[in-house]
Amino acid sequence: MQPVILDNLVGELREARAVVVLTGAGVSAESGIPTFRDAMEGLWAKYDPSQLATPEAFDRDSEIVTRWYDWRREKCATAKPNPAHLALARLEEHLATPERGFTLLTQNVDRLHQAAGSRNVVELHGTLWVWRCTRCGIEREERTVPFQEYPPRCACGGARRPAVVWFGEMLPEQALKQAHDALATCDFFFSVGTSAVVEPAANFIYSVRHRGAKTVEINRDATPISRVVDWSLLGKAGEVLPELVRRAFGI
Numbered sequence: 721m722q723p724v725i726l727d728n729l730v731g732e733l734r735e736a737r738a739v740v741v742l743t744g745a746g747v748s749a750e751s752g753i754p755t756f757r758d759a760m761e762g763l764w765a766k767y768d769p770s771q772l773a774t775p776e777a778f779d780r781d782s783e784i785v786t787r788w789y790d791w792r793r794e795k796c797a798t799a800k801p802n803p804a805h806l807a808l809a810r811l812e813e814h815l816a817t818p819e820r821g822f823t824l825l826t827q828n829v830d831r832l833h834q835a836a837g838s839r840n841v842v843e844l845h846g847t848l849w850v851w852r853c854t855r856c857g858i859e860r861e862e863r864t865v866p867f868q869e870y871p872p873r874c875a876c877g878g879a880r881r882p883a884v885v886w887f888g889e890m891l892p893e894q895a896l897k898q899a900h901d902a903l904a905t906c907d908f909f910f911s912v913g914t915s916a917v918v919e920p921a922a923n924f925i926y927s928v929r930h931r932g933a934k935t936v937e938i939n940r941d942a943t944p945i946s947r948v949v950d951w952s953l954l955g956k957a958g959e960v961l962p963e964l965v966r967r968a969f970g971i
């Protein structure tokens with residue numbers, strides 16, 4: 721079934737000058753990377769992500785937390801960008817002109833946007849491809865899957881943890897600043913594949929609406945912001961986004 725894209729959205733999008741897109745786990749779902757809600761399968765069914773993705777969990781049992789991340793790294797290592805990632809990369813290429821702008825704010829830690837060719841990507845929650853020493857703070861890319869030890873160790877002897885934002889932790893300052901700069905000037909905002917309940921991302925929609933930017937949500941299900949946005953498109957990101965950019969820009 722063709723996703724329903726309203727003509728007035730297509731017309732307005734063609735006039736957009738500065739587009740900001742916020743993405744969440746739903747955008748990677750069609751690449752086979754489970755959202756948190758769906759991630760607790762098999763071996764991990766008895767756990768709750770809010771008990772694994774915390775600094776306290778890592779302090780208590782760094783081995784089990786690392787093994788869970790290694791399982792997720794394995795899924796991400798073999799995953800390929802899906803039509804939603806590719807459509808966003810095409811949209812950026814089309815809009816990245818001196819007169820226009822495009823910023824992708826992602827809560828995803830899998831780097832599939834970069835793999836698809838997106839360039840102006842702000843990683844709000846870090847990435848599971850970088851690991852940070854809990855003793856000396858040094859960060860290093862860790863692409864080898866699986867790890868040889870749980871947790872992997874730094875040369876200084878400290879345990880390394882994923883450079884992701886865990887429950888209860890602050891977002892990286894630099895990423896947050898980039899996000900706020902983009903949000904302060906955008907005239908079009910998309911929220912795609914995110915449940916829109918986690919702060920501060922949940923707040924983005926209200927700040928851009930307040931400034932008069934046009935707002936669109938693309939999600940498989942209705943969320944708390946579905947009734948707040950100008951256009952709520954219910955459907956899979958991998959179907960709706962390609963159709964939208966094709967209709968608007970022929971790309």
Ligand code: NAD
Nearest residue numbers: 745746748755756827828829830845913914915940956957
């Ligand atoms: P979430 O609940 O915000 O994301 C799931 C959302 O995606 C839901 O609203 C769901 O309706 C929607 N969705 C699912 N499939 C979709 C599809 N095909 N098309 C459109 N929408 C779809 O996020 P979460 O899963 O609770 O994760 C919380 C945080 O955990 C993330 O923000 C991220 O930091 C991390 N995480 C990252 C990844 C990743 O990098 N791929 C995966 C899981 C979790």
Ligand code: ZN
Nearest residue numbers: 853856874876
């Ligand atoms: Zn160290």
